[in-house]
Amino acid sequence: MTARPDANGLWFSDLTRLVEPRSIVLVGASEKPDSIGARTFENLTVYSQFQGDLYLVNPGRKEIHGRPCYPSVRDLGAVPDLAILAVRADMVLDSLRECGECGVKFAIVFTSGFGETGDEGRAVEAEMRAIVANTGMRIYGPNCPGLNNMNARLGMTFSPAWRIDHARPGPIGVATQGGGLGRSFIQSMDRGVGIGLWCSGGNEADLEVSDYIHYMADAPDIKVIVTTLEGVRNGPRFMAAALHAARRGKPIVALKVGKSEIGAKAAASHTAAIAGVAEINSAVFRQLGIIEVDDIDELIDVASLLSRATPTGKEQLAVYSFSGGTAALCTDMVGIAGLTLSKFAPETLEALSRALPGYAAFDNPVDVTAEVLVNAEVGYAALKATASDPNTDLVLVPIPVEYGKTSAMLADSMVRVQSEDSTPIVPVWMSDRTGEGHRKMIEGGLMPMRAVGNTVLAVKRFIEYGKWRAQFNPDWRPLAEAAPRKAEGDSTALSEAGGKTLLAGAGVTVPGGVVATSADEAARAFRNVAAQGTGKVVMKIVSAAITHKTDIGGVRLGIASEDAARAAFEEIHANGCKAAPADRIEGVLVEPMLPSPFVEAVVGIHRDEVFGHVCTFGLGGVAIELFKDVSRRLLPLTPQSARAMIAETRCHELLKGHRGQAAFDIEALADTLVKLSDFVARHADRIDELEINPLAVRPQGQGVVALDAVIAFRGTEPSQW
Numbered sequence: 001m002t003a004r005p006d007a008n009g010l011w012f013s014d015l016t017r018l019v020e021p022r023s024i025v026l027v028g029a030s031e032k033p034d035s036i037g038a039r040t041f042e043n044l045t046v047y048s049q050f051q052g053d054l055y056l057v058n059p060g061r062k063e064i065h066g067r068p069c070y071p072s073v074r075d076l077g078a079v080p081d082l083a084i085l086a087v088r089a090d091m092v093l094d095s096l097r098e099c100g101e102c103g104v105k106f107a108i109v110f111t112s113g114f115g116e117t118g119d120e121g122r123a124v125e126a127e128m129r130a131i132v133a134n135t136g137m138r139i140y141g142p143n144c145p146g147l148n149n150m151n152a153r154l155g156m157t158f159s160p161a162w163r164i165d166h167a168r169p170g171p172i173g174v175a176t177q178g179g180g181l182g183r184s185f186i187q188s189m190d191r192g193v194g195i196g197l198w199c200s201g202g203n204e205a206d207l208e209v210s211d212y213i214h215y216m217a218d219a220p221d222i223k224v225i226v227t228t229l230e231g232v233r234n235g236p237r238f239m240a241a242a243l244h245a246a247r248r249g250k251p252i253v254a255l256k257v258g259k260s261e262i263g264a265k266a267a268a269s270h271t272a273a274i275a276g277v278a279e280i281n282s283a284v285f286r287q288l289g290i291i292e293v294d295d296i297d298e299l300i301d302v303a304s305l306l307s308r309a310t311p312t313g314k315e316q317l318a319v320y321s322f323s324g325g326t327a328a329l330c331t332d333m334v335g336i337a338g339l340t341l342s343k344f345a346p347e348t349l350e351a352l353s354r355a356l357p358g359y360a361a362f363d364n365p366v367d368v369t370a371e372v373l374v375n376a377e378v379g380y381a382a383l384k385a386t387a388s389d390p391n392t393d394l395v396l397v398p399i400p401v402e403y404g405k406t407s408a409m410l411a412d413s414m415v416r417v418q419s420e421d422s423t424p425i426v427p428v429w430m431s432d433r434t435g436e437g438h439r440k441m442i443e444g445g446l447m448p449m450r451a452v453g454n455t456v457l458a459v460k461r462f463i464e465y466g467k468w469r470a471q472f473n474p475d476w477r478p479l480a481e482a483a484p485r486k487a488e489g490d491s492t493a494l495s496e497a498g499g500k501t502l503l504a505g506a507g508v509t510v511p512g513g514v515v516a517t518s519a520d521e522a523a524r525a526f527r528n529v530a531a532q533g534t535g536k537v538v539m540k541i542v543s544a545a546i547t548h549k550t551d552i553g554g555v556r557l558g559i560a561s562e563d564a565a566r567a568a569f570e571e572i573h574a575n576g577c578k579a580a581p582a583d584r585i586e587g588v589l590v591e592p593m594l595p596s597p598f599v600e601a602v603v604g605i606h607r608d609e610v611f612g613h614v615c616t617f618g619l620g621g622v623a624i625e626l627f628k629d630v631s632r633r634l635l636p637l638t639p640q641s642a643r644a645m646i647a648e649t650r651c652h653e654l655l656k657g658h659r660g661q662a663a664f665d666i667e668a669l670a671d672t673l674v675k676l677s678d679f680v681a682r683h684a685d686r687i688d689e690l691e692i693n694p695l696a697v698r699p700q701g702q703g704v705v706a707l708d709a710v711i712a713f714r715g716t717e718p719s720q721w
Contacts, residue, residue, distance in 0.1 A: 012241070013138050015207075015215040018106040019149055019197065021082035022052045024156070025073055025104070027095050028086035029056035029064050036110055036158040037086040040146075041065070047163040049153040055080055072098060079103040084146075084156055089113035092142065093127055100135030109141035110158055115203045116143055125205040132206050144202025145179040148186070151196040151221045159183075170194015171223035171307050175212035177201060181228040181255065181296065188300040192442035194307065196221050208233055210241040213252065217245035224306045225252045226299060232281070235610035236481045239634075242288040247474045249310070251465055252290045253303045256281055283632035284611050289468045291461050297450065301458035304447045309424045311466025315393035316342035317459065319365035320386050322379075322410070326400045326430070326452075327365040333456040334396075339463065341365070342392040351385035364392075374406070380413040387421040394459065398428040398452050399437075407437030415444030428455045471640075479635040480612025483684040487715030491688045494718065495544045497589055499709030502718055503692070506679035508672055510706045513591035515542055522569035523562040525590035533592030536560050539568045540589045540708075545580035547710060552579040558593065565590065594705060599654050599664050600694035601704075603673060605635065605680050607688050613680055617673065619651040620694040635684075637677035642670040655697060668703040669695075683721060688712045 024044065030037030041064065044050055055078070056064050059071040070076055073083065073095075083099040085092060089111050099107050109128075114121040128139055140147060146157030150169040155162035161183065168189040173196055176182035182200045189195060197219070199212035209227055216222045225245055232238045245252055256278075285292045293299050317334055319341070321327040334341060341364050344352075352362035355378055361367040368382050387395050397414060399407065411427075418425050427441050429448040441448045449455040494502070500510040512532055516522035522539065529537050541554030549555050553575035556568040569588050576585045602620035607613050615637060618630030631648040633641055646652055646666060657663035672695070680687050689712040696705045 012211060012214045012237075013207075015106075015138075015211065017081040018108075018138070018140060018207075019147065019199075019215065019219075020152055020154070021080070021106070023055070023078065023080040024050070024052065024082045024084060025055040025057055025076065025080040025099075026084050026086065027057045027073065027099075028091075029058050029061075029069060030086070031061075031064050035086075039158045039160060040084060040086050040110075040156075043155040043157055043159075043162045047166070048155050053078070053080070073102050073104065074098060076102075081105050082156070083107040085109045085111060086158065087111060093124065093131075096128060096131050096137075096139065097135075100131050100137040104137055107137060107139050107141075108144070108146060108156055109139060109202075109205075110144060110146060111141075112143040112202075114142050115205065125203060128205045139206035140199075141202045142205060145183070145200050147200070148198040149196075150198070165189070165198075168192070168194050169196055171196060171221065172226055172303050173212075173216035173219065173222035173224070174198040174226045175201075175209045175216065176228040177204065177209060177230050178228065181257075184296050185226060185228070185299060185303075188304070190442075191300065191304075192445065192447040193300060193304045204233060208237070210234065210237040213238075214241040214244055217241070217248045217250050223250065224303050225250055226254075226303045227252060228255045228257065228299075230258055232610050235608075235612060236478070239284070239288060239478050239611065240481060242290055243474075243477070246289045246472060249469075251306050252288075253299055253306065253461075254285060254290050254292050255294070255296065255299050256285075256292060280608050280611065280614055280632070283614065284634060286468075287634055289465065289472060291465050293461065297454055298457060298461075301449050301454055302461045304449075305424070305426065305458050305462050306465070308447070309394075309422075309462075311462050311469070312393075313463055313466030313468075313470050315459075315463050315466065316340045316391055318342055318344075318386050318389065318392040318395045320368065320383060320395055320397050321365070321399070322368050322370055323398075323400050324361070324367045324369075326398045327361075327367045330396055330398045330428070330452050330456070331365045333452055337456050337460045339456065339460060342389060344392070345390050348385055348389040348392075351388075352382055355381035355385060376409045376413060379410055380416060383413055383417045383425070384421070387417050387423045387425060392423060395423060395425045396428065396455060396459070397425060398430060398455075399448075400430045402431045402433040402435050402437065404435060404437075407435060408440055409437075411437040411440035411444065411446075414441060414446060418444065418446060426455060426459070428452055473638070473640075476638070478612060479681055479684060483612060483681075485685060486607065486688070487685045489714045491712045491714050493544045493547065494709075494711045494713065495542045495586055496540065496549075496709050497542050497586065498544070498718070499690075499711040500706060502679075502711060503676075503706055503709055507675045508692075508706050509703055510709075511538075511591040511594070513589050515587040515589050516569060517587040519566040519569045522565045522588060522590055526559065526562050526565035529590050529592050530560075531592075534595045536593040537565065538591050538593050539565065539572055540591075541572050541576040542586040542589045543576055543580050543584050544586075545584040546576060552576070554579070594696055594698075594707065597662075598696040598698045598705075599651065600707075601651065601655075601669065601697050602630075602691065602693040603676060603695050604691040604693070605676060605687070605689070606691075613684060613687075615645070615673065615677060617645045618649050619654075635677050636681050637674050639670060639674055642673040642677075645673065646670060663700045664697045665700050665703055666697075669697050672704050683713075686713045686715045686721065688714060 028037040056069045058069050061069040083104045115125045150166045216225045319330045360369045427448040504510050514525040516525045537559045539556045600620040604616045613635040629650045631645045655664045691710040692706045
């Protein structure tokens with residue numbers, strides 16, 4: 001078995017002989033009815049089309065159903081590509097060692113009773129990984145339902161559902177952690193969805209979802225990848241696999257469960273505090289081009305649509321129905337979703353006017369009236385004209401009721417037109433009653449959806465993915481793929497003054513301030529600093545132990561005289577000593593007060609434990625926690641991604657110049673985001689959190705100024721970086 005690095009240097013094993021083995025040994029084969037060993041044997045021999053060598057191991061049997069049975073893998077006289085283990089939990093480790101030592105490439109472990117049971121079970125899984133390290137054999141499972149290769153009609157599973165699960169092979173690959181949600185998707189075959197491969201890795205003691213995604217990205221028979229996730233075990237590998245799929249042009253549709261966050265950890269910065277697990281996951285998915293959905297129906301609808309066409313992001317829609325009210329409902333939902341109806345070309349309107357009665361509505365949306373229910377050729381001609389329109393990229397056909405033979409006639413027209421025209425026709429079967437028409441659509445490859453709202457949402461996801469593809473930079477790689485491990489030791493916060501010194505060294509503009517350690521020094525600092533700005537100064541407590549200075553009375557604005565500076569020092573210093581030990585107080589920072597106008601933004605970068613450093617940008621000041629008007633990106637940022645982050649937020653309207661006001665310096669803001677990204681990238685092992693709140697964005701051409709700074713680091717002091 002060979003392992004190969006992807007373009008990012010992360011190693012992924014070639015899973016070809018797991019998915020399509022030339023030879024299999026079933027360890028724990030049995031004739032006992034309904035046992036795992038018996039059902040697996042039956043699936044391999046009766047309900048599969050496996051043409052390779054099948055070996056059986058059971059020390060208590062000489063043969064099973066006329067096939068020879070061996071006492072151990074060592075006795076086979078051959079080395080199979082794959083071992084399937086259908087044995088008790090206490091026999092799994094010995095069986096795995098034997099397979100690995102004999103040179104077996106892969107092992108599928110059905111057995112449960114490991115990591116899901118607690119620490120003792122996790123310790124056994126650690127021993128499984130040791131077997132992988134010592135022998136090179138890769139392990140699929142344990143606690144899994146097996147692997148189903150529908151396109152090869154090979155069921156390496158004990159499930160009695162396999163006999164019908166291969167009914168409709170196709171271009172969708174499915175990679176799941178759990179079996180139930182995966183099988184729910186698999187059963188969408190009954191709706192016409194073609195599925196080629198299902199990998200459900202259970203506890204993922206060794207191989208994980210990332211490995212299956214990476215394999216499917218290269219598999220020639222897979223066009224779309226579907227995944228259901230409870231969590232991402234290894235962020236860099238997952239991101240590498242997703243980007244590998246993106247570079248291969250394979251969309252990934254993901255359902256992430258466990259989105260709610262209970263007990264968010266305390267963090268020094270606002271941006272880290274509001275960056276919940278679900279928010280980070282969603283931001284990472286968007287950046288990687290993964291289409292995140294909210295339930296199984298949406299997963300099915302989006303994947304089925306992607307399996308039929310590749311979006312450009314510029315799609316325009318036509319609505320076609322025999323019911324005026326239904327056409328209006330669908331059109332409303334298209335408009336609410338922000339999608340675009342196509343404007344029919346003159347030749348399309350002419351063809352529709354010839355085909356339809358004069359009272360029909362043939363300008364998009366098309367209401368063909370009940371005439372199509374009695375005249376098959378009218379329905380065919382009208383739908384043909386609609387699908388052939390040069391401005392139309394996709395046709396929605398909402399069907400409100402089951403009409404027996406007339407529904408079947410409509411289905412025949414749709415299947416016929418789809419065979420002649422590449423524009424996807426998407427039927428929406430809205431009735432709870434199905435019949436011959438519904439069946440004909442499925443048999444014709446049309447994959448009817450179940451509700452207008454679901455359909456429009458799926459189309460929106462489809463188009464958004466096309467927009468993402470159009471701007472995707474295949475050369476971009478997340479920082480976490482190459483970043484060194486975080487430095488040893490606990491995280492330590494710098495004071496604002498220390499943080500601003502670092503930022504200034506990174507090229508970020510900061511006020512020219514002075515740290516005063518006495519009231520007299522504060523007065524002298526006022527004389528030197530006030531002249532730099534408005535004639536007034538801002539004074540703030542300086543202590544790494546005090547992050548939220550305003551809360552403890554540690555900030556005073558608009559100081560306009562030396563006497564006021566002395567008094568402010570005494571008050572601020574006293575408040576600081578109440579909030580932190582005196583030896584943790586460095587003094588009071590005296591800075592020039594920045595003249596208006598400016599917009600308060602926030603930039604925060606924090607280390608996510610799964611995906612690495614994430615940048616958050618949005619409306620700053622106290623508004624960040626109230627409005628949470630933010631966008632997020634993985635590092636490193638580029639000038640293009642920095643500008644895109646800014647444009648995604650509502651505060652972008654303020655920055656552009658709201659209601660005739662002058663515009664602010666968006667280019668300087670984007671440049672600062674990139675500088676901060678570069679700074680963190682250079683010290684990725686040390687920096688845990690960095691936040692500037694507020695970052696004052698001044699009028700166009702006047703730049704930005706970091707008015708506050710929080711930096712938390714680990715390892716050596718910044719002076720030694």
